[in-house]
Amino acid sequence: MSATLDKAKKEGRVLVYGTVEPNEFEGWAAAFEKKYPGIKVEFQRRYVPGTPPPMAKAIMDESAAGKETADVVIVAVPPLLQFKGLGLLAKAKLKEASAYKEAVRQSEGYWFPLVSIPMVQAYNPQTVAKKDLPKTAMDLTDAKWRAAIVSHDLTVGTLGAFWVASMRPVFGEAKYQQFVKGLAANQVKLYPLYDSVVDSVTSDETKIALTVLLHDFLKAKKAKRSIERLKLKDVPLMMTYNAIAKTTRGSHPAAADLLIDFLLSKAGQKLVGSTYLRIPVRKGTGAPYSLEKFIGAEKFKLYPNKEMAATQADSIASLARLFKKP
Numbered sequence: 182m183s184a185t186l187d188k189a190k191k192e193g194r195v196l197v198y199g200t201v202e203p204n205e206f207e208g209w210a211a212a213f214e215k216k217y218p219g220i221k222v223e224f225q226r227r228y229v230p231g232t233p234p235p236m237a238k239a240i241m242d243e244s245a246a247g248k249e250t251a252d253v254v255i256v257a258v259p260p261l262l263q264f265k266g267l268g269l270l271a272k273a274k275l276k277e278a279s280a281y282k283e284a285v286r287q288s289e290g291y292w293f294p295l296v297s298i299p300m301v302q303a304y305n306p307q308t309v310a311k312k313d314l315p316k317t318a319m320d321l322t323d324a325k326w327r328a329a330i331v332s333h334d335l336t337v338g339t340l341g342a343f344w345v346a347s348m349r350p351v352f353g354e355a356k357y358q359q360f361v362k363g364l365a366a367n368q369v370k371l372y373p374l375y376d377s378v379v380d381s382v383t384s385d386e387t388k389i390a391l392t393v394l395l396h397d398f399l400k401a402k403k404a405k406r407s408i409e410r411l412k413l414k415d416v417p418l419m420m421t422y423n424a425i426a427k428t429t430r431g432s433h434p435a436a437a438d439l440l441i442d443f444l445l446s447k448a449g450q451k452l453v454g455s456t457y458l459r460i461p462v463r464k465g466t467g468a469p470y471s472l473e474k475f476i477g478a479e480k481f482k483l484y485p486n487k488e489m490a491a492t493q494a495d496s497i498a499s500l501a502r503l504f505k506k507p
Contacts (some may be wrong), residue, residue: 182410183327184222184422185435185438185439186217186244186356186435187438188434188436189217189220189433189435189436189438189439190217190219190220191435192220192432192433192434192435192436193219193220193221193433193436193438194220194221194223194433194436195221195222195223195252195253195255195431195433195437195439195440196223196225196228196249196250196251196252196253196343196431196433197210197222197224197225197251197252197253197254197255197374197440198224198226198227198236198239198240198253198255199224199225199227199228199253199255199256200206200226200227200228200255200256200257200423201226201228201255201296201423203224203226205456205459206224206459207218207413208452208455209226209444209449209452209453209456210222210458212304212448212449213439213440213444213449214444215216215499216443217343217439217443219428220274220342220439221434223438225251227239228340228373228374229256229257229260230333230337230339230373230500231337231339231373231444232258232263232333232337232341233263234256234263234264235456236251236254236256236260237260237263237264237267237269239499240254240428240430241267241430242270243430243490244430249432250311250428250431250433251428251430251435252427252431252433252436252437253425253426253428253431253437253440253441254269254382254422254425254426254428254429255295255384255424255425255426255472256296256356256424256426256498257298257339257422257423257424258292258318258421258422258424258485259338259339259342259343259421260339260340261287261292261342261424261426262485263338263369264482265291266347267288268429269428269429269430270291270292270426270427270428270429271291271426271427271428271429271434272289272290272291273290273291273426273427273437273441274290274436275288275293275438275441276442276444277442277445277446278290278293278444278445280445280463281293281294281445281462282445284466284483285422285462285483287424290354291426292341292424292425292426292442293416293425293426294422294423294424295420295423295424295425295444295453295462296422296423296453296459296460296461296462296468297393297420297460297461297462297472298340298394298396298420298421298423298424298460298478299394299419299420299460299472299475299481300340300344300392300393300394300395300418300419300421301393301395301398301410301419301450302389302390302391302392302410302411302412302413302416303379303382303389303390303393303398303408303409303410303411304382304389304390304408304409304411305382305383305385305387305388305389305405305407305408305409306408306409306472307385307407307409308385308388309388309506312443315389315411315413316413316414317413317416318352318356318360318412318413318415318416319350319356319360319363319415320358320413321357321360321363321364321367321389321391322351322360322362322363322364322366324366324367326367326388326389327366327367327368328367328368328370328387329388329389329499330364330367330369330370330387330388330389330391331343331369331370331371331372331382331386331390331391331392332364332369332370332371332372332378332390332391332501333372333375333378333388333390333391333392333394334370334372334373335369335371335500335501335503335504336452336501337373337501337502338497338501340375340391340392341371341391342496342497342500342501343420343421343485343493343497343499344391344484345361345364345391345392345409345496346393346485346489346492346493346496346497346500347419347482347484347485347486347489348360348416348430349411349416349489349492349496350489350492351416351417352415353483354369355383361499361500361503362503363501364391364504366481366506369391369504370386370445371389371504374398375392375394376394376397376458377389378390378392378393378397379393379397379398379401379406379408382408383401383406383408385406385407390408390411391427393395395451395460395475395476396458396459396460398410399458400422400458403458403475404432405446417456417480417481417482418476418479418481418482419482419483419484420482420483420484421449421473421483421484421485422462422479425441425444425445427441445463447451447463447465450462450463450466450468451466451467451468452468453468454466454468454469454470455468455469456470457471458470459472460472475486
């Protein structure tokens with residue numbers, strides 16, 4: 182660590198591109214800078230929906246032009262698969278990695294879990310009576326829900342598409358194919374931003390939201406917006422992560438290692454879990470927000486997962502074709 186620290190101090194800064202809110206990251210950066218004076222953190226919020234993700238394209242373009250680019254990225258796991266495929270991620274060997282179960286971190290060290298992201302379904306209780314709620318996934322394919330369902334964009338190969346793809350091994354092939362074709366026939370409304378999914382269902386543009394990030398759902402509830410969680414009998418709570426990774430194109434690699442290790446530490450994860458409605462991955466931090474507080478003993482499945490591996494590429498490609506606008 183002393184060698185890394187010496188190198189990081191010489192580098193003097195670390196540049197981060199991420200999807201978290203700047204005001205959320207601000208406190209994390211301030212704590213890091215306090216612990217490691219002389220190393221400044223710059224954060225830029227960038228977006229990822231797309232193929233290739235716009236954030237990834239920016240890194241490639243800046244690097245090709247000889248410009249400074251991100252040393253670290255904070256992105257949900259599904260888009261990071263594209264980053265890795267583009268050769269943008271560097272392996273990192275970090276002290277704090279051993280505190281995380283192998284099931285939640287990338288086995289080779291290309292990325293590490295930072296924030297827990299459960300995905301839930303929701304509905305507008307002012308427009309859908311409890312007696313009319315769908316009870317299973319296949320109920321969503323009923324024609325009465327035509328143009329009444331909203332989802333994160335399923336054509337761009339990011340979080341929403343991976344959530345739907347994760348249902349393939351859960352449902353089995355026949356049911357999965359019937360499900361996605363039924364959704365397509367029902368003209369699901371698609372948005373590239375997760376906030377827009379919540380806005381759509383709470384504004385009565387649509388009635389059911391298929392892919393809602395739990396923290397966005399909780400924010401909407403606390404703001405007294407018209408939204409409730411929809412639990413379908415055959416759909417488990419699915420969990421992914423906002424993960425942190427080191428890039429191959431950054432010019433401050435030691436500072437990148439130091440920042441990632443800090444945010445994975447118990448102190449760093451307590452900072453994450455002290456940020457409004459953000460859920461740390463590491464257990465035992467003593468943070469005010471935790472997974473147990475929000476979902477109790479409810480079981481969940483991680484995604485992407487090994488069960489998806491055999492069909493993942495086909496699922497993502499077929500969803501892009503199926504839901505692409507004419």
